[in-house]
Amino acid sequence: MAEMRTDEAAFGVAISGRTSIPSGENSVWADVSPLLEAACEDLQEGELIHGDNFNLFAAMSALEIMDPKMDSGIVCTYYSLEEAIENGAAPVPISVDKTTDIRCTIDIMDHLLACEATWHKGHSLAQTVYSCLYLLRPERTLSHALLHAYCKVIHVTCKAVLSVVSDARTHEEEDLFTMAYGLPLGGGDRDERCLSMLNAVEETISRQLRACKASSSKRRLLEDIEPLQSNPDLEEGYCRALLCRLRFRKHFYHLLMSMKRPQGRGLELARKHIASCILELDGCLKSSEFLRASAHGMCEKNIQDTTASGCQAIGFDASLNCRLSAPTPPRSIKILSWVKAIEYFLKLLRDLDIVCSYSLVPSLEAALHFVIKFQKSQPDLVARSHLQLLLVQDGKLYGQIPIFAVITGAAGLPEVTNDHDIQKNEFVVQLGQLVINLLKILCTNAAWQRRKLGKMLQDWRVTYVQLELAFKNEFGEGSKPSNNELRFKIFQQILMWVEEQTYWIASRFLILGFELELYSVHDYYMVYWYIYAILIKLAEKTHLRIVMNNSTAKKKAKKKRDSFKDAGRDYQISAAVLFLQSQIYLAEGLSMMFAALRNEHIILAPQGPFNTEHEIFIQQFELLQKACLPDHVSYMSFKESTKLVNFSTLAMCDYFKEAQRIAKDVKSSFANDPDKMAELRRVEQVAEHNNIALNVICRVGAIDPSLKVTFEFSHHPFFATAIVKRS
Amino acid sequence: MAMEPGFPKQEPSDFIFNHPSEDGEGAMETNTKEGEVAKVEFEASEIEYVSYGGEHHLPLVMNLVDQELSEPYSIFTYRYFVYLWPQLSFLAFHKGKCVGTVVCKMGEHRNTFRGYIAMLVVIKPYRGKGIATELVTRSIKVMMESGCEEVTLEAEVTNKGALALYGRLGFIRAKRLYHYYLNGVDAFRLKLLFPRPELHPSLPVMADVDDNHSSHHGPSEE
Ligand SMILES: CC(C)(COP(=O)(O)OP(=O)(O)OC[C@H]1O[C@@H](n2cnc3c(N)ncnc32)[C@H](O)[C@@H]1OP(=O)(O)O)[C@@H](O)C(=O)NCCC(=O)NCCS
Ligand SMILES: CC(C)(COP(=O)(O)OP(=O)(O)OC[C@H]1O[C@@H](n2cnc3c(N)ncnc32)[C@H](O)[C@@H]1OP(=O)(O)O)[C@@H](O)C(=O)NCCC(=O)NCCS
Numbered sequence: 045m046a047e048m049r050t051d052e053a054a055f056g057v058a059i060s061g062r063t064s065i066p067s068g069e070n071s072v073w074a075d076v077s078p079l080l081e082a083a084c085e086d087l088q089e090g091e092l093i094h095g096d097n098f099n100l101f102a103a104m105s106a107l108e109i110m111d112p113k114m115d116s117g118i119v120c121t122y123y124s125l126e127e128a129i130e131n132g133a134a135p136v137p138i139s140v141d142k143t144t145d146i147r148c149t150i151d152i153m154d155h156l157l158a159c160e161a162t163w164h165k166g167h168s169l170a171q172t173v174y175s176c177l178y179l180l181r182p183e184r185t186l187s188h189a190l191l192h193a194y195c196k197v198i199h200v201t202c203k204a205v206l207s208v209v210s211d212a213r214t215h216e217e218e219d220l221f222t223m224a225y226g227l228p229l230g231g232g233d234r235d236e237r238c239l240s241m242l243n244a245v246e247e248t249i250s251r252q253l254r255a256c257k258a259s260s261s262k263r264r265l266l267e268d269i270e271p272l273q274s275n276p277d278l279e280e281g282y283c284r285a286l287l288c289r290l291r292f293r294k295h296f297y298h299l300l301m302s303m304k305r306p307q308g309r310g311l312e313l314a315r316k317h318i319a320s321c322i323l324e325l326d327g328c329l330k331s332s333e334f335l336r337a338s339a340h341g342m343c344e345k346n347i348q349d350t351t352a353s354g355c356q357a358i359g360f361d362a363s364l365n366c367r368l369s370a371p372t373p374p375r376s377i378k379i380l381s382w383v384k385a386i387e388y389f390l391k392l393l394r395d396l397d398i399v400c401s402y403s404l405v406p407s408l409e410a411a412l413h414f415v416i417k418f419q420k421s422q423p424d425l426v427a428r429s430h431l432q433l434l435l436v437q438d439g440k441l442y443g444q445i446p447i448f449a450v451i452t453g454a455a456g457l458p459e460v461t462n463d464h465d466i467q468k469n470e471f472v473v474q475l476g477q478l479v480i481n482l483l484k485i486l487c488t489n490a491a492w493q494r495r496k497l498g499k500m501l502q503d504w505r506v507t508y509v510q511l512e513l514a515f516k517n518e519f520g521e522g523s524k525p526s527n528n529e530l531r532f533k534i535f536q537q538i539l540m541w542v543e544e545q546t547y548w549i550a551s552r553f554l555i556l557g558f559e560l561e562l563y564s565v566h567d568y569y570m571v572y573w574y575i576y577a578i579l580i581k582l583a584e585k586t587h588l589r590i591v592m593n594n595s596t597a598k599k600k601a602k603k604k605r606d607s608f609k610d611a612g613r614d615y616q617i618s619a620a621v622l623f624l625q626s627q628i629y630l631a632e633g634l635s636m637m638f639a640a641l642r643n644e645h646i647i648l649a650p651q652g653p654f655n656t657e658h659e660i661f662i663q664q665f666e667l668l669q670k671a672c673l674p675d676h677v678s679y680m681s682f683k684e685s686t687k688l689v690n691f692s693t694l695a696m697c698d699y700f701k702e703a704q705r706i707a708k709d710v711k712s713s714f715a716n717d718p719d720k721m722a723e724l725r726r727v728e729q730v731a732e733h734n735n736i737a738l739n740v741i742c743r744v745g746a747i748d749p750s751l752k753v754t755f756e757f758s759h760h761p762f763f764a765t766a767i768v769k770r771s
Numbered sequence: 772m773a774m775e776p777g778f779p780k781q782e783p784s785d786f787i788f789n790h791p792s793e794d795g796e797g798a799m800e801t802n803t804k805e806g807e808v809a810k811v812e813f814e815a816s817e818i819e820y821v822s823y824g825g826e827h828h829l830p831l832v833m834n835l836v837d838q839e840l841s842e843p844y845s846i847f848t849y850r851y852f853v854y855l856w857p858q859l860s861f862l863a864f865h866k867g868k869c870v871g872t873v874v875c876k877m878g879e880h881r882n883t884f885r886g887y888i889a890m891l892v893v894i895k896p897y898r899g900k901g902i903a904t905e906l907v908t909r910s911i912k913v914m915m916e917s918g919c920e921e922v923t924l925e926a927e928v929t930n931k932g933a934l935a936l937y938g939r940l941g942f943i944r945a946k947r948l949y950h951y952y953l954n955g956v957d958a959f960r961l962k963l964l965f966p967r968p969e970l971h972p973s974l975p976v977m978a979d980v981d982d983n984h985s986s987h988h989g990p991s992e993e
Contacts, residue, residue, distance in 0.1 A: 099851075100848075100851055100876070102847075103845070103847040103848045103850070103851035104844070104845070104847075104848050104851075165955070166950050166955065167955075489949050490947075490949075491946065491947040491948060491949040491957065492949055494946070494947075495946055560946075560947040561928070561944070561947070562943075562944040562945075562946070562947060562959070563944075564938055564943075564944075567943070650938075650939065650941075652939060652940050652941025652942075652963075653908065653940065653941070654911060654915065654940060654941050654963060654965060655941045655963065655964055655965060655966050656966060658966070659941070659964040659965070659966055660941070660943055660964075662964060663943050663945065663962060663964050664943060
């Protein structure tokens with residue numbers, strides 16, 4: 045930062061003499077030219093400074109002054125905001141002609157929306173929204189009520205969005221988003237004032253709209269209302285175009301405020317604002333025909349299409365901020381088109397609506413499933429941040445349920461355990477932190493999520509081992525103690541659940557690799573094998589937990605003499621495991637099919653010059669192996685179980701048929717769970733297709749060398765479907 | 772120091788090499804564009820590969836990279852690489868003309884010694900003839916001989932050509948870096964792990980260090 049300021053001030057002083065940062069108590073301005081010249085003399089061409097502090101970072105940060113590719117200073121049209129304003133880059137009013145003024149104001153609004161969407165998509169605030177000169181000098185627009193109100197609401201909206209994202213922050217690689225050095229965010233005013241200004245202009249314009257629509261007889265009564273602008277033919281169109289833009293801003297702001305309310309109390313209200321926002325955006329889209337027509341031939345063409353009218357908006361200069369806002373490269377960024385921006389906002393609103401419609405089911409499992417499902421639509425940063433803040437507030441689930449209660453709930457313990465002082469155990473506390481982190485990580489973008497989940501596996505594993513040790517220390521290896529049965533039980537069930545949850549994370553980690561396209565076809569062979577190994581463990585732990593919960597439940601039921609519910613419960617339980625079972629068969633079938641294809645030379649294994657399949661295996665599963673997930677699984681065991689597979693052995697195993705059969709059978713248990721139903725249907729489809737493909741390969745594969753087998757993800761996001769063709 | 776760092780372009784760790792090529796948008800498009808480029812006919816044997824030989828090579832390297840990659844690198848960046856690891860940089864010449872180059876580094880990174888491929892470029896008329904493969908192969912060999920345990924680099928997810936090239940050499944996509952490039956495109960971090968002798972008992976090298984090493988790596992069944 046220090047260099048930046050020096051640099052800027054030097055330019056200011058030398059060139060315009062306008063900017064002058066006075067010398068401070070401990071600093072004075074000095075002319076560095078002689079020093080620089082001397083330094084240049086000192087260094088011969090081809091020499092490089094070697095110094096501990098001159099590393100690659102320093103080398104890359106070095107600028108070549110006056111090179112337009114690097115020196116952000118020279119690409120600017122103006123040296124300072126003042127100069128830009130003096131040169132009339134952002135006039136107030138925009139035009140003395142009222143009609144032109146309104147037309148240009150709408151362009152500014154539209155371009156701002158495009159900038160805002162571009163910001164949300166991950167560019168810096170300074171180079172997007174704050175490229176608007178009007179926003180940078182809020183006091184200048186005071187005389188222009190419409191523009192002023194609009195700028196104010198943009199200020200407070202940006203501030204609100206920024207705070208949600210930075211509060212939710214898990215250090216995703218989306219840092220640019222929250223950088224807002226030196227920008228006049230919020231404009232200093234109280235937020236409510238901004239709303240009253242917005243309401244006032246909205247009120248005026250709706251009266252103007254009424255006035256221009258009224259019949260001539262009534263018009264006399266309304267005579268005192270001054271029209272929006274001077275061309276009566278355009279009055280209605282401009283009023284409408286402005287109203288939907290203003291109302292969108294109002295509802296969007298209210299939406300953000302409602303979602304901010306603790307413990308999801310504002311969600312219902314938020315949904316109403318979402319519906320209004322969507323309605324107003326639709327109005328904006330509809331206004332574009334009128335705006336295009338009325339602006340025709342009146343303005344400079346907008347090449348990036350960031351406005352509805354197709355005109356270039358006045359009062360924007362992204363280059364001015366380059367120097368203000370380290371670290372932004374001199375490169376100008378591409379602002380989304382206005383239509384794309386509206387599409388972005390519509391998606392954001394739909395995603396937020398999903399968040400708001402969540403009923404805050406008090407169970408970890410429900411919350412986890414909700415996040416995973418939500419992520420399927422690939423929501424952007426702002427929507428994800430909102431979800432995260434809803435899930436985790438004040439270290440509690442939904443800001444309501446203490447994390448220990450979340451854990452005991454997940455582990456299937458009765459509610460009486462919620463206050464047990466075992467929660468003070470340091471490893472239980474640590475576990476609580478892991479659960480919170482897990483929820484947060486699941487809300488991040490898939491790329492970041494996978495890396496963090498991978499690292500987290502180790503933490504879950506270590507916590508498990510520590511808990512287990514604490515458990516053994518307390519109770520010894522022996523059987524259940526009579527005196528502290530409850531404590532024993534809590535320990536035991538939490539331990540079991542931790543293992544299950546760890547395998548769940550591991551499976552998510554592996555599966556995300558498909559979405560991120562990290563695996564090549566040649567890796568599938570080992571990836572499915574590993575997924576199979578993890579899912580087996582997951583099913584085993586799930587089964588154990590359910591059996592144990594059940595025995596607890598049974599005891600209770602006996603006490604209540606109510607064994608009727610029990611039967612239903614039992615059934616439900618095996619369904620959860622059977623569900624996994626169908627996926628297990630599918631993963632196993634796929635890995636065995638790949639093994640056979642390779643062993644029978646239908647797919648040729650690549651052989652790089654530098655390493656072998658063994659190294660690929662180590663790299664792919666390094667994080668799982670480090671956390672011993674599962675124990676005793678290694679490259680050797682992988683090779684052991686795949687090296688002898690061929691089509692004749694495969695034909696007898698019927699993995700795909702089993703998967704299909706189980707999926708079909710278990711469906712009836714999930715009649716009320718549309719997500720699970722959909723997954724079972726997909727599993728069935730993949731299994732069926734692969735079974736057919738396998739039969740074809742088995743019949744003709746060995747004798748027909750022209751057989752080509754390729755893989756698609758047409759039926760399932762991560763279980764591949766084999767396609768067999770003869771070339 | 773004479774050189775004041777300006778603004779950091781990204782975190783120190785995110786090198787912005789292997790960057791979107793100027794014709795950008797990955798190989799699919801490059802391919803169609805290459806159709807317009809007049810291909811040069813030549814025999815593989817006519818290409819001469821040279822290790823970086825000094826300041827006279829620097830303009831050739833800079834010129835090629837400037838042409839093909841969009842990222843502006845200062846001369847210091849180039850010098851940083853070629854002065855510290857001249858043995859890892861190679862140039863390809865055809866009849867005296869420089870047609871391709873690779874620039875790399877190596878060093879300690881979180882307790883491993885690893886190589887890093889920073890820039891790789893072959894000019895359009897010479898593409899598709901194995902020049903890039905030969906260039907990186909030479910660098911990687913030197914890295915391996917110098918004791919590197921692995922090699923890494925980043926490539927745009929849309930750069931099909933580069934991904935295929937590295938895939939054939941045994942690189943895996945270790946992770947995806949979200950919006951890594953400032954144009955908003957994601958990158959893959961590619962990694963190539965060299966075999967460790969103790970995992971390949973058939974290799975005679977350094978059999979005596981076996982026991983020290985195998986202990987801190989995942990469970991392995993005999
Ligand atoms: C540097 C940082 C971007 C990645 O470091 P990390 O957390 O150790 O995560 P990773 O190990 O996945 O990333 C480091 C690796 O990615 C590389 N990397 C560099 N920049 C990267 C980027 N923008 N995105 C992803 N990876 C990056 C590193 O060179 C390193 O390579 P390696 O894994 O091959 O050794 C990041 O974590 C950081 O420092 N963030 C600030 C602090 C923080 O996030 N704390 C955790 C709070 S949840
Ligand atoms: C990537 C680049 C260096 C490749 O140079 P090259 O000399 O054509 O590469 P090679 O001839 O050695 O290619 C080797 C293999 O890579 C793959 N490959 C290379 N270019 C490809 C393309 N355009 N499409 C698909 N595959 C491609 C092929 O598998 C090829 O093998 P094959 O020809 O036997 O099928 C070159 O295209 C380039 O300079 N691109 C611009 C800069 C750049 O993207 N650098 C890499 C940044 S990570």
